Amino acid sequence: MLQWKTAEQAFRHILNIVDYSKYVMKPLLGDKYVHSGEVVKLPLDFVRQLSLKVQQERPELRCDKVMDTFSGCGLCLPNLTQLPLHHIRDHRPPICVEIKGGELIYSCQDDAKQQPDLKDLLQHLRPYFPHGNSLYNGHQSGKVILNEFIQVICSALLSGGDTNRSGEPRKVHLSESGLYCEASPFPRDLLRNGNHSLPKDSVLAKILQVQILDNLDIEGIYPLFKRVEQYLEEFPKERNRLQVDGPHTESFMDMVKNCPTEDDGSVEYAIGKVHQYRVAMTAKDCSIMITFAPCGEDDEEHQPNLEIQPTKPRFTYSVSILDLDPKPYEGIPHQFKLDTKIVNYYLRSTQTPPLSGLYNERQECMLLFHAV
Known part of the structure; x- marks a missing residue:
């Protein structure tokens, strides 16, 4: 706040x-x-x-x-770190992870202490993946547990949820996961067939659908922002009609959805694209929270003498999207300036400067002649 x-x-x-x-x-x-x-x-x-x-x-x-x-x-907001009690028939508490800006934040409800390293994370995960502890008789068990933990997260992110529209937590079986590339959680068979689309109604597909509302990027949006600003200087009372400051109601949503596809030079097109950009930026800056817990009814007594356990665990889980605050209209000039600085810095760091500029940038450089 x-x-x-x-x-x-x-x-x-x-x-x-x-x-x-x-x-x-x-x-x-x-x-x-x-x-x-x-x-x-x-x-x-x-x-x-x-x-x-x-x-x-x-x-x-x-x-x-x-x-x-x-x-x-x-x-x-509702407590998204918990699942309905009637879905949890297990003594192990739910695990909650948050994905924000490409980073994963892990939390277990039975311990409020922050997890300082990978060793502590594995210690918390072992009870949830018991067969991984004995899969190699202790050898590389940590890697196995982490891989299965990642598979559960990816399954939740790629799940369409079509089979359950009642708001109830969904279930995933670890063995249901397809073949995965070592460098990517996306199934290999889909990539081989040229299908790069995300599963329909998955949380990732939903977020991507909103992110691509911005099809101009800040370089294309900033001139449209200036068009709106110039219009408002001449007609300041139009600010409310264009809903620059909200309210964010159904009419605002109509402006986002019904923006013309071609630039006709109007302020309606300009403000529509600006609103689309702001909505897309919200989706680009959101967080994904996943809460999951073992399905107690599927638990089987762990048999440590077996080299490979006969079944893999199933999890009940729920997925939520957080941090959906509206991005301020007044922040567009700052975003444009920041983007310009980043691009200019990249160009300076990747391009070889012209010879005429070398001396200007390095005034301390001296050329010495030695007799031979």
């Missing part, structure tokens, strides 16, 4: 997030993946204590972020 001038502004901001999730992201990503939540009031003392605790745990790059500690407004 950000600091706002008044409590009313903070309240409207959170309501805007709820509307954006409900009317924009949920129709695009699917009801079973998106949870809109509700706005609640919290005791200020609790919020201040929470802010101090969170600030201490922030990575260095995010230390400039601060929570709203005076409005008392918060967004209440």
Whole structure:
């Protein structure tokens, strides 16, 4: 959360997030993946204590972020780290992982301590993959467990969920996974047949579908942003009609879906593409949370004397998409400037500078002549 001038502004901001999730992201990503939540009031003392605790745990790059500690407004979401109790007939607690920015964050509910290294992660995973511990009589068992853990995660990410639309957790059997490339979780047979599409209705396919709404990238969006800005300078009252600042309702969603495919020079096309870009950026910055637990009814007594266990574990799991805040309209110039800096730096680092510029960049260089 950000600091706002008044409590009313903070309240409207959170309501805007709820509307954006409900009317924009949920129709695009699917009801079973998106949870809109509700706005609640919290005791200020609790919020201040929470802010101090969170600030201490922030990575260095995010230390400039601060929570709203005076409005008392918060967004209440369901506890996505738990599964319905009637689906868990096992003494082992659920495991929750979050995928954000290409990184996986692991958490086990029976231990609030952060996992500092791979050894501790394996220690937590061993009870969930008991056959992996004895598959090689202890040799390379850690690698086997990690591979199976990754397969379970990939199965959840690639599952279409067509067989279960009631919101109930889905099940996956580890042996149901297809052939996997060592460098990629995607099935080899699909790649051989030239089919690079993700399974229909999988969470990855849903996210990708929203991400590709941005088909111009920031270089193409920025001129359209300038067109909108110029129009608003002449007609400032049109800002509400174009829904630059929201509200993010069905009409906003209509502008995203019904944007003209060809640039006719109109402000409607420009604002439509800008809105599509903002929605796509939300999908590019989202998090995926997967919670899974062993299916107790399929458990069999572990037999350590067997070299290879007869069955592999099944898991009940649920998948959710988080961090779906709307990206600010005013952030587009900053994004364009940042993108320009990145591109220029890349060009400077990969291209050989012209000879005429070598001396200018290295003033300390001297050319010495020695008699021979």
